[in-house]
Amino acid sequence: MADLVNFTIDGRAVQAPKGTLLINAAKQAGIQIPAFCYYDGLSLQAACRMCLVEVEKTPKLQVGCTLPVAEGMVVHTDSPQVRKARKGTLEFLLTNHPLDCPVCDKGGECELQDMVFRYGAGQSRFIEPKIHVDEKQWSPIVFYDAPRCILCYRCVRICGEGLGVGALGIGNRGAAAEIVPNRGDHLECDECGACIDICPVGALTSGTYRYKTRPWEMEHVGTICTHCSNGCKTTLGVRNGDIMRANNRDRSGVNGEFLCVKGRYAFDFNEHPERLTSPLIRSGGELKPISWAVAIATVAKKFSEIRRVGKFGVIGSNHTSNEENFLLQSFARQVLRTANIDHHRTGDVAALIDALHGRTAALATTADLFTAKAALVIASDLAQEQPFVAFQLRNNARLNRGHVYAVTPGPVREDNYATTTRAEPGHEFEALETLREKLAAESELVILFGAAIKGDGIRRLVQFGDSLGAPVKYVCLVDYSNSRGASDMGLLPGLLPGYRSVREEGLEPGLNYDQILAARDLDALWVVGANPLSRNTLTSAGAFIVVQDLFLTETARRAHVVLPAASAYEKNGTVTNVCGDVQKLSRGPKTMGAKTDLEIVSLLAREMNEDSGARTPEQVFEIIRRTVPGYNVPVSVIETGGAAATAPVNGRVIHEPAPELIRSAGNTLFTSGTLGRYSNMLNRVMESPGALYHDPRKAPIMEQGSVQMEELQRPQ
Amino acid sequence: MRYNEPSPLETRIVSQRFDLPNPTSIDTYLANDGYVAVKKAFEMTPEQIIEELKTSALRGRGGAGFPAGMKWSFVPRNTGKASYIICNSDESEPATCKDRLLMENDPHQLFEGMLIAGWTIRANKGYIFVRGEYRYLIEILERAIAEAYDRGYLGKNILGSGWDFDLYTHTGAGAYECGEETALLESLEGKRGVPRLKPPFPAVAGAFQAPTILNNCETFSAVPWILRNGGQAFADLGTPKNGGTRLVCISGHVNRPGVYEMKMGYNILALINDVAGGMRNGKKLKAVIPGGSSSPVLRADECDIPYDFDSLAKAKSMAGSGGLVVLDEDTDMVAVALRTIKFYAHESCGWCIPCREGTTWLKKILTRFHEGGGRPEDIDLIAELADNMLGRTFCALGDAAAMPTTGFITKFRNEFEEYLKKSHVARVPQLALV
Amino acid sequence: MTFSAELERRFAKLLDSYPSGRQRSAVVPMLLYAQDEIGCVTQELVEEVARRCGVTPLQVDEVIGYYSMLHRKPLGKYHVQICTNIACQAVGGEQLYEHASRTLKLGNKEVTSDGLISLEEVECMGACAWAPAIQVNYDFHHFVTPERFDNLMQALRDGTYQRKAS
Ligand SMILES: Cc1cc2nc3c(=O)[nH]c(=O)nc-3n(C[C@H](O)[C@H](O)[C@H](O)COP(=O)(O)O)c2cc1C
């Protein structure tokens, strides 16, 4: 335990570690010191002066957000003098703040409103004209209303310190001071919207949410973002079954502050007019709507026929929940009696599990990324492809002085604070040798590697890690929201849930993804939440094709039966993120006509008289907990919105190597496969003049070495 | 060049060479005790130099009057890290115009003071931060710096001491706040002149986050004399704890406004009547703003006091930067109060709420008041707003704006009340505009 | 972007003045010296300074907004600044400014149509004891009366104005 000091707040004796800032020490003691500019994890500003408190034996009021507690200190946070100061400051603040709360998006959840309600004066003595400046639109997403801005600089800091983008600055001075974007009149940035969410008032508003609704008219549903593998917690604001916004102002979940543009704004695919709302059946060369009952009966009948004589190919999804994946593979293997099941693999998780020989402690969790003494990134443009992972590493470097190394083919955003080395694909190990000495000097290391490292490459990487001498953990960087779960749940031809070999059950591995599509004699292709025919061709001309999806994708267009599926935002269940952390999906909106893949598989099972009995996600999750190695995670953690680490294997994996099947989706910050294509917001961002998307290699916004960590790190 | 006739009553310490022919030349300097003190310093330990400064009772001439010896003693020495010497020649406190003369007429004296500071903490680089408007001084300073390099008083192995010191000028670009020491350091680092959190103080983490001695131009300029003549001799010139002399910038309604070097503790009335030639046009003295525009105004009847830091503090004002504005009976104090707050509103960097909003609000009220739209309750409101700023802002600029405002209201409340009689109700806004 | 040889020399010296890795320090001086040569801060200059000092253009923008001497629009060939702060106010600074504004037909920060003269009311510029004071570009003029002011302006127009030796 760090040195503790004893001091008094509002007559209460309190202890806190030496150096704790008074504002935090008070919070721990249950006393709230009001603040606008103070924000946990960002540099100290002491600019808003709301946190002034009285400290005995000091003549002036003291600044609670920068004052470290000291032995014997006697603090009053609610004395008449303090109250007067707060009221005075609020009165100052309101002089140039438009009192347009009735039309302000922030009304109802505005920190200024709350503060005035609690500490302010009911009446203003200000009768002078206010300074007016017109509102500006900086990008499709970001709008700035200068008069509402209270200059707390949270937005500037989250963008520069937190994201490493540095797209916001301060213009002018004095009363004319305002926030300015990096391209004069517009923003060139990640459009992540962190600035908007962190703004305590309605100065920054989003193009997706502004003037649409009021906070109290929405239901707030905490769930997991469905766009990439990082598994950020997001709170959906749902009104009348529609998502109005997604944010994380409560900072709960593994990602705390963080969400990227996709997490905050690309939920609009969910309401895209082309969402499928009715099952379709091919008749006369055309897909025509039919009822669910007919559709299910048709598929069940066809499947029952084929399973006696024919050859199935099942392609699962890296978007669907663990429960759905589990049920799909068990249905495929047990009911359809086929081993031909696979999914689009974006990283060779199985090879990593195998290379680790059961050392489950060598799998890094999301939380580890923020605390590890050192991290090494290989073959990934992290900030583009793994936004939250990049955020974790950057903030580990900033707040915990973690070291970050990167071996990448081109420039990456990490360049501006990490030790980076360029290596063409295939030459990563040569570059690693040049870093060996530095890496060996680290007391612990997390190695994160992209899809370019697969199969034997992973074995070699683990050998390299072992040779360093210190404990090493690994993350196999996969692409989609449940890529990791798809792998863990056995959507692989040779592996059962938990990486048990099918041979353990006396079975032979089935056809893999490419083999399924290439098989001339395939009788049925069942695609659940995937779009293989967007890039590949199907060889078998006579296959009966069933597709479950949100949209009429390239694959769905070829189907005989299309079943409209619910999105991840419309279902309960669990997903496993890139680091193997399991988190809970909660149903927010609803699309009439669509069903979850779990429901669809269950309906098929019932129709085929093969009902497994488990029909709710909770029931399936219980089975997963009991039967899948590593998934026996505490339910309470997940139920309360937490992330539980999985350790999916206890021994050697009998792995069927097929490194050619590992194909990164190549998603960037502004793309996320099919879902991304149906997000109008993402498309608008990409078309906007500031979009970095035009040149994804433009990754490093700030100059190399431009981040002076000393300035970002806290004084204490 | 000097812009006013000297006075026989002056005690010429830092201005001793001002009237010599060719004053900026290093030859003039060398022929008149120049660079003697630094040689002496090379024979002294840092402790001895600091002790001498402490004895001299030299207090910072930039405004706050902090004892220079004490400040130097706070700087960690032998840390193995680089350290820096920064001269504050931002000179932007209204009514102050003395650093200009020091740089214009005796640049080498300033360099020598900085050299001694540099030697004391073994710093190897110094910067003179000159306000942007003083471009001509940059040219003068740079010529003098070049001369000093030529003669071996700057550069490598100075006078065989084995110690190197480089000196540079650095220009501001129009911002009063950059006179505040930490805002100055930010500006020196190429950023907006927004003050830094303290602690750490510049002594420990100043320029480029390294240990730094930062003093006003006049403070450094006094150091060579102190080392040559001893701290005691300097202390003896002034009053207790207020050593030496001070360049007093006398402006306003006097017959001979000018900058005069006076012993610390010279009586203010004597400054006006004897040194500055008395009141202009035979008018009566009404008020004095004693130490730059941020010092609270003194009524005529409060001016019979010594001009030094402690006496003025006792009178609830400040000796500040040495800028003394003399105001006669015809002066409109509301107009002076308005012009003062206009300045602070213009110069507030905008970082913190009470300063940014407080100065603007006060400016608006006083403007309205001055234009004849005053309400009786405005007087107390002005006082209360100033009070709400005082001691609550991020840096001292807020205080610098609040203190004089309070001063005008309390000392000349009657004049504000007079204004109300001229007030036109029609000009008083009735409703807040949203 | 090209600058005069003299300015390039100055830039080189500037960049050399600061500890290594701290070239950002040169941002403000570079902008001001370059502005003196080209008349105002152009977008091209912003990007050039950003490049030379290793900062983002935004970081340069932030600086420009802060310092009152940096401006994005050209001023007159002669920029006339009149102080009206308290010391100058006491001896007629405000009246002098009004006189200037009336006779030059210029408001604050405006430029004559021929681009010759611009006018600005400024804060204290360190000439208080010799007030009222004005600056024409970087030259100080002390004890300025309306008559002296008119003569000075005439000299600017006649081309007989002599820059003060520095
Ligand atoms: C708003 C503000 C403006 C200041 N302006 C100046 C200035 O122009 N020149 C100066 O020497 N000190 C100025 N100071 C004081 C400096 O912060 C600092 O105390 C001083 O330069 C230290 O030098 P000294 O101890 O030799 O006085 C200012 C302080 C404040 C708060």
Ligand code: SF4
């Ligand atoms: S826009 Fe919002 S977050 Fe940014 S400084 Fe203004 S009030 Fe703070």
Ligand code: FES
């Ligand atoms: S008050 Fe005008 S120059 Fe000082």
